Amino acid sequence: MNLGAKRSGIAVLVVIGVLGVVAPWLLPTIVTQLAFLWLMILFAVTWDINGGQMGYNSFGNVFFFGIGVYVCAVIQRDSGLGYYPALFVGTALGGLGAAIAALVLGPAILGIRGHYFAIATLGLSIVAADVASAWEYIGAASGMTVPIFPGAIGDRNRFFCYLLFALAAITFLAARALYRTRLGLAMNAIRDNEDKAEAMGLHTTRTKVFAWCVSAFFLGAAGGPVGNLVGFIDPRDLAFAGATFGVWMVLMAVLGGKGTLWGPVIGAVIFHVTQEIFWTYLLGWQRVAMGLVIVVIVVFFPTGILGSLSRTRRAETVPATTAKSAP
Amino acid sequence: MSNLSVLIDAPILLVQLVASGILVGAIFALVAYGMALVWGVMNIINIAQGEFVMLGGYIVFYLAGAGVQPLFGIPIAAAVMFVFGFALYRAVIYRIVGRDMFVSILATFGISILLQQLANQLFSADIRTLPSGLPTLAFDNGMVTIAGVKIVGFVAALVVGVALFVFLRYTRIGRAIRATAQNARAARVLGVDTDRVYATTFALNGAICGAAGGLVAMTWFIQPYLGLTYTLRSFMIVVAAGLGNLPGVIVAGSALGVLEEAAGFVLGAEYQTAFIFLLLIVLLIGRNALLARQRKYLR
Numbered sequence: 001m002n003l004g005a006k007r008s009g010i011a012v013l014v015v016i017g018v019l020g021v022v023a024p025w026l027l028p029t030i031v032t033q034l035a036f037l038w039l040m041i042l043f044a045v046t047w048d049i050n051g052g053q054m055g056y057n058s059f060g061n062v063f064f065f066g067i068g069v070y071v072c073a074v075i076q077r078d079s080g081l082g083y084y085p086a087l088f089v090g091t092a093l094g095g096l097g098a099a100i101a102a103l104v105l106g107p108a109i110l111g112i113r114g115h116y117f118a119i120a121t122l123g124l125s126i127v128a129a130d131v132a133s134a135w136e137y138i139g140a141a142s143g144m145t146v147p148i149f150p151g152a153i154g155d156r157n158r159f160f161c162y163l164l165f166a167l168a169a170i171t172f173l174a175a176r177a178l179y180r181t182r183l184g185l186a187m188n189a190i191r192d193n194e195d196k197a198e199a200m201g202l203h204t205t206r207t208k209v210f211a212w213c214v215s216a217f218f219l220g221a222a223g224g225p226v227g228n229l230v231g232f233i234d235p236r237d238l239a240f241a242g243a244t245f246g247v248w249m250v251l252m253a254v255l256g257g258k259g260t261l262w263g264p265v266i267g268a269v270i271f272h273v274t275q276e277i278f279w280t281y282l283l284g285w286q287r288v289a290m291g292l293v294i295v296v297i298v299v300f301f302p303t304g305i306l307g308s309l310s311r312t313r314r315a316e317t318v319p320a321t322t323a324k325s326a327p
Numbered sequence: 328m329s330n331l332s333v334l335i336d337a338p339i340l341l342v343q344l345v346a347s348g349i350l351v352g353a354i355f356a357l358v359a360y361g362m363a364l365v366w367g368v369m370n371i372i373n374i375a376q377g378e379f380v381m382l383g384g385y386i387v388f389y390l391a392g393a394g395v396q397p398l399f400g401i402p403i404a405a406a407v408m409f410v411f412g413f414a415l416y417r418a419v420i421y422r423i424v425g426r427d428m429f430v431s432i433l434a435t436f437g438i439s440i441l442l443q444q445l446a447n448q449l450f451s452a453d454i455r456t457l458p459s460g461l462p463t464l465a466f467d468n469g470m471v472t473i474a475g476v477k478i479v480g481f482v483a484a485l486v487v488g489v490a491l492f493v494f495l496r497y498t499r500i501g502r503a504i505r506a507t508a509q510n511a512r513a514a515r516v517l518g519v520d521t522d523r524v525y526a527t528t529f530a531l532n533g534a535i536c537g538a539a540g541g542l543v544a545m546t547w548f549i550q551p552y553l554g555l556t557y558t559l560r561s562f563m564i565v566v567a568a569g570l571g572n573l574p575g576v577i578v579a580g581s582a583l584g585v586l587e588e589a590a591g592f593v594l595g596a597e598y599q600t601a602f603i604f605l606l607l608i609v610l611l612i613g614r615n616a617l618l619a620r621q622r623k624y625l626r
Contacts, residue, residue: 057429059436108612115372115428116625119562120611123604126555130601243555247436254433288448291441298434299422 020165024158031154033276035161035229038168040272042222043245044252044264045168045175046215051250052258053179054211055191056110060121062246063128064216066239067101068094068223070132073144073233083150091163091224098220099213106209113194122242129240144233160229164222171218176261178214187211191259247294255297257306266305331593343471344588350477352584353484354542356577358557359564360488361535367570368508368528369424374435376561377554378442379533383408383540384549385446388455397457401483401541405534412533416526424525439554446551457544480542487538491531492573504528508571556600563607566614566625 020038024031043065050056072090079086105124112120133141149156178184186207189197198204227233237244248271256267274293278286301308334340358380365373373379383404390400419438423431461475495501500523506514507524515521543549543557564583568575586606591599615625 057432059432108616109608111619111624112611112615113624114626115432116566116611116615118429118432119372119559120608123559123607126559127601127604127608130598130604134595134597134601243440247440250433284448287444288441291437291439291444294437294440295419295434298430298437299419302426302430 017169020169021162024161028154028158031157031161032229033272035157035164037269037272038161038164039222039226040248040252040268041265042164042168042171042218043249044256044268044271045171046218047249048253048258048260048264049175049178049187049215050208050211052253052260052264053184053191054187054208055194056113056208056212057115057118057250058121059118059246059250060123060125060242061215061219061249062240062242063121063125064098064102064219065223065226065245066125066128066132066235067098068220069227069233069239070094070138070144070223071097071220072224073146073227074138076147076228077144083147086147087224087228091221094224095217095219095221098223099217102212102216103209106212107205110205110208110212122246125240125242125246129236129242132235132240138235139233141235143235143238144227146228146231146233149228157229160225163225164229167218167222167225172265174214174218178211179261183207183210251294251297253304255301255304257304257308257310260304260306260310263304263306270305330595334593339471340592343473344592345585346471346473347477348585348588349581350473350481350584351546351588352581353481353488353577354539354546354580355557355560355564355583356580357484357487357535357539357542359561359568359580360491360573360576361532361539362558362561363565363568363570363572363576364504364528364535365532366565368504369420369525370428371420371423371431371435372428372562373532374432374558375439375442375554376532376536377557377559378439378446379408379412379536380540380543380557381446381549381551381554382411382442383537384544385450385455385540386537387541387544388457388549391457397541397545398479398483401538404537404541406537408537408540409530409534411537413526413530415533416529420529421522421525439558443551443554450551452551454548454550455544456548474546476545480546483538483542487535488573488577491535494531500524500527556603559604559607563603563610566607567610 023034027034043061047058047061050058050061068091071094072087075081075090075093076086079089081089109117109120109124132138138144149159151159179187186197186202186204189200189202190204190207194204223239227238230238233239240246252267252271253264254267255271256265257263275286275290278289282289358376361379362373362376365371386404386407387397387400390403391397395403415438419434423434461479464473464475464478465471466473495505503514503519503524504527506517506519507521507528511521514524540549543553560583564576564579567579567582583603583606587599587603590602594602611625618624
């Protein structure tokens, strides 16, 4: 990529950064929706780390998010620390716990490929949801409540909005940095042909587990703040919400264009705005419409927005190359 | 776990679990066979499989409300779901045949969400049961009880299975379906209208699920969100048995039924589904690990 594109990329980052800081003050009525927008971006970017860049299409990454939610809530309940220390320790440990789970499960589960991997991870998230709604220690099916925020409700929402913005920004920058390293290239090689990558001497299992740990860490870290923002942790509707968050993260990445840096971000923004409109205007029928949207996106735009854009642009200007459009 | 000692003290209960498990396993096997058919012929994993079962269940439920005996409702549900499957193929599925497996999984996942939310809106989220009116059989002074409806379900599943076997074996379109499964391109060269074969296969799968749904409604209960468990059960059975292996599907279905009954009894009902999915993961990892010795993997 040339210097101009690089500069414009940084300019976009700066604009988004300024927007993220200013928006909660400009639009105080939609702070919660904004917080969820950052969460959706984080979801899509973390999914794309192993789904798009490495070709391991997981349907169960919400598993790591749920671990983060519960670890943070348990620490806030049992550690005896003050509000902010408990929250930050819980968030960090939530991320760490999720990463450890990925480290332990990774070698076995990442050995499975293709659609078998997709279904195995789907099963994983459902097992977690079932166990969480039967385990008394974490409140079973009746869920958990989180400590009350020391301050006004508006301050609370703004605080978590900023926290999630920071997490999403760190996640995006980390993914951006990761894709530029040799490890990022190794992930792409695994996506393109795992057997050949291994024959070339790449440690495929190590690479795969590492990438899974990275996305698990950020998902787990996002869990704590989201649990606190919502205020009530339901095992099936918030923590291990496979039918909503779990599918959405796949869909957002696909919608924007999987395997690209900006695709998941664009997909998440479009998806979230659409979804908010559905929630407002299609009372009761919004989830039906969501199913329809999934089918339409997948059937008609399988390469996503960036994928179809880059295809037409490439056809017009340069002869087709196999390189993807990462900066 | 306290029930484990009960089981050790009274081994006769084991007979109950095994008998009941084998009987309900036939229904699982039926749904799994439909999935294997679509998978083998069209190379699509239908995540909406369980939702077809759910819809079949609701059809029989509402027919029973209109005064139709549930057992007669089952063929009607199968016919309706046949048409539904055909229409769905013409609307969406034909676009994803031959595409990447990821596309088909995600697309049928979307269909599954669409159908379950639609059912939730139209039929409400209440759990519905269908009293079968059949007596419960008791053996050995009531130590072993088998609900009559489970035996009926078992027999009905066998009848559907045999009918399907005969259909695929001896009819012209059945032969075309098998030819397409073996080699779609060669079948096309030899004049088989593969598009029609795909449509028939998908419609047939709908009919199988519709019949199974009626049996599910009679044996247990139906509600809009039960689909995914049936999809994953079917997937598990197909992975264990392999594609195009009807006896294997029946054995795996029965084994799953027995394991599930035993797990529900020993661990408690709240862990029963968790157990099924854990079993699925273990099965996938185990089979994959066996293949990894020869540097192969599940595909």
